[in-house]
Amino acid sequence: MGAGILALLCLSGVAVVVSLYDNATKINREAPDAVVDGYLRAYLVMRDDAEASFYVCKSGGDFSQIEAYRADIVAREARFSTRIQVTWEGLSVTTNGSRGDVSVDLTRSISDSESLTDRWQFVVVDQDGWRVCGATKVA
Helix, strand or coil, X not given: CHHXXXXXXXXXXXXXXXXXXXXXXXXXXXXXXXXHHHHHHHHHHCCCHHXXXXXXXXXXXXXXXXXXXXXXXXXXXHXXXXXXXXXXXXXXXXXXXCEEEEEEEEEEEECCCEEEEEEEEEEEEECCCEEXXXXXXXX
């Protein structure tokens, strides 16, 4: 009987751990700004294309400008043997049904000494949760 109770407690503990892990690693697609935030973290900070793919639309997105932005950062890091940090702030959301835009200020900086901030606009669509479908640097 004691072994049965112990087994039941262990199984309950495993269920709790699995549930906590699932909640901690869940991709948040409930709001356009949360999706853009997750995409930027995956694509520009972690530079993990596989992780970033969880945040992008299923087809037809235009990511050429943000790809060039990241490639420029990587090239500068290699050329100057330094790490460039990318941060963002001021996410502003406009939606119309299942489509929307998220504007954000992207800042790239070197050891907090030099920085350059650009305004970007991200196209988002609601495809079973919000997803990023394009990025454009605002002139």
